[in-house]
Amino acid sequence: MDSRLTIAGRELAGLRAEKTILLAIGIQLFIAMFSSFLVVGLVSMYDPGALDGAQVEVAAAGDAVDDLERAASEVPGASVTAYPDADAARGAFERNAADAVVVTTRRESGRVSAVVTAPDATVETTVIVVQLRELLRTYELNERDARAPFLEDSPLPLPERSDTSPYFTFTYTVLIPLLVFLPVFISGSLVVDSITEEIDQGTMELLRVAPVTLAEIVDGKAAAAIGIAPGQALIWLLLLEANGTSVANVGPILALMTALTTLVVAVAVGISAVAPDRRAAQLLYSVAVLVLFGGATAMAGGPANAVARLAIDSADAATGVLVVAYAVIAGAAYLGVRRVVAAEGLGR
């Protein structure tokens, strides 16, 4: 046991000397900041609900102007001005007196056809189109209500609107899983580098001369890599907590991510035993992790979803079973790889 701790300590000392772990945390911080920026930026640029008081002026003409005006009174960000005919409305649009034109025609079939004109390629187009959609949907609902007797299944009444920010769901379903899993990938990559570097520099031979078994060397390196992962994740969760985002079930989340780190480290040890050249090993490792993780995320109950549900406090018994299952799989995978490596040796 002692020699394993020594090897693990040596690994950590190397990381500390190079201050790479600081760089790692810096990269994670950057990703977190940038994804937040992305969401806030996207929301404010593409969701006019976030832009308070974005008012869209619509020039309307045609048969159903009154109904449109009624719909506009229900939509906060749109106002409709009636014009006597389509040309007058288009004139207003050309003069910049209106942001968009809606010309409605009642067809013989009983439908209303609306021809909408929005400005092309300006900064405001997105905002205008989103508001127009809101307006026309409200109009559609009103029209549908009037025709409800002709429908086989009447639509269900909608509940009240509630104020919520899209940032909330994003934080729990994307940001937290991302931050929790980044250290997992970094740890696996570290193990690949650590083993291939020892082989490349010939120091693995020196280590083998010392009174330690190959299994102990692997254990030590794996312990160092697995040991640093939960700490990083914990820093993130605490930072989020300080920022006002409460994260539930911190213990199970850390258990889950430690199990995944063990699994990824097992994969990393296996790959660097098969492909002792760093270039090949890193390439294979990236592909393997991509496959492993992409596949797991696409399945129901994938690790990203499990973390999201734990963090938002919507976990149930199944989530607990999932955490235990991941731990068992990871333990089995690591022990299996360790056994094979101990028997076959590194860098054949």
Added chain:
Amino acid sequence: MTDRLRRLGRRIAVAARRVLRVAKWESARASGGVDRKTLAAGVALLLVAGGVVGVGVATGVAGLDVDRDVYRVGVDPGSPYADAIEAEPSLRAVSAGRASLGDTADAVVVTVVRPGSEDGGAIDPGDVESVVVRATDTQKGEAAAASVREAVEAHNERLMRAEPNRTAAFPVTVTLRYVGRTTGFDEGTTLGGDGDQTSDSDGSTGGGSDGGDGGSDGEGGSDGDGSTTDGVGSVGGSDGSDGDGGFAVPSIGGAAFGADTVGSPGSITPPFPFTSLLLAFVFLVPMNFLIQAYGSSILDERTNRRGEPLLVTPLSPAEIVAGKTLPYAAAAAVVTTLIALAVGGGALSVIAVAPVAATFLGATFVGAMFARSFKELTFVTVGVSVLLTTYAFVPAIFTNVTPVALVSPLTLVVFDLQGEAVSAGEVLFSTAPMAVGAALLFGLGLGVYREEDMFSQKPVTRKFLDALAVRLSPVPTGGAPLDRRRLRALGGVAFLTACTIPFVFVAELLAVAVLFALPVTVSIPVLLVTIAFIEEVAKSVGLYAGFERGVFERLDGVAAGDGDGTLRVALAVGLASGTGFFLAEKATAVVQAVGLTDLFLGRAAFGDVAGLSGLPPLALAALFFAPLALHAVTTGLASVGASRGRTAYALALTLATLGHAAYNAGVVSLG
């Protein structure tokens, strides 16, 4: 004259031959490193995973719903709302009888039924008079309530799609046109609506329901795949794979965000170039694998002194590096061309991606020259990937929103995929800064491509200073003030500082982008100080390197009587550096005028060109040269600090930053 030309031509030919020889050797070695077995294993892994995920998505077992079951909603199983909740992946239905708000449920759906229709069992949808969603008084509860509303909307939409009476279900059809105010009316992209226009606009989007609904046909849009395809995940699955057509801007119809009742108001999507953006991202993915191999190859030269034999050959370091880089640059070009062919991009896409690839390689080269071990290199490579990917990708998201998007060459790719015309000026504006940046990165790395730096274990910061100091030469203290050697040395200082301009701009843009999320009252002051700091560091770090490496004389190294001379040198290089920065900044003022000043925050960052008209010429001249005075003074201060050691440098830098920030604040408040 012709003789000299001929000699030059011969020299270039020799250099080219040498570079090609190194390149041939490098590519032979690289293909040996990744053997066929590894490659086959990787490809097999990818194929298996792709197959499994593909089958999973196709059969509906798997979906990229990261938000599956995150909110628990109490609803009576007999209520018509139960179906709506079941169909929404992010909601999990809890039986209303057992749900307690805040403990096992985040929201509860309560239906009010028409009097007299209650019969104890299932509720008929027609009998529901109104509905109330009671949610916990938390952010989670509000989010859950909003999701319930969305679920009901989607449910209604599905109900209506199955309705035989199309006219009553979708009483409004919409035709959306985009018209430029100056160009007059033309037939733009249409959105379903009148039967004659449907076929060409949505046939290409592949999103399910395109049987045009010109009036009364009962078939349109009834394939009912709405249950499996909503959210962003499905877009990647269905559109990313076939990737032909449907990039019309603004994108309308079923393509984006899974709204697929063509012609109804719900199907309007704002002009968001989602598919093009996704395809543009595909260009960046291979770069990450490429730089891993490239970084390994460079670092390989440095471990166990493997690169030494190459260094003692008559090849110059520049030729060695060019030769080692060439195969990877060629691979990037081939891969980019293949991707462009596959996704329907033209030559413009390839031209736009070229500087991005060069920057990826340049940054990795610098990282591999500075790194001490494979582990360190891994972090450097991850850092390079993350930074460059965000720098290239994030501005491209705003392609149709603001002209600032053009700072990223990827925006050109998005334009190209959308089939929009781009002017030569825009191409230059977009690609030139990155190309220059890549060239400078290679120059920085080449500075330490020599024995004493390649094979030693110096910390990254010291190697960085080495790389800068290589480019400087000593400033003689005695002699005439306009001595030729002195002028050349000072010119070198000015040039080195001028070269930092692209990186200063990138850093400032990143600062703007990151601080963008904060409220303006906080972001503007923080931004002013950050930008002042970035500029001060850029101007003085080369000088610090010069003093630290002994290129310029330091105070502690000389006799006490000579301290005056050191001070004069410090001030002289400070002035030179400030002038170099000023000139480079003014040269880029033309670039700024193109578009950066459109953004409010951009104005704070790059502000001094805006709002100058209407001032008397004298004031204009004063305003024009005020930055020169500022840069000279602050950099002189930092330079004197740098000449006295690390602590003095840090102190002087802080003072210079504060002074600079105060000046910037003055300019912003004046403007």
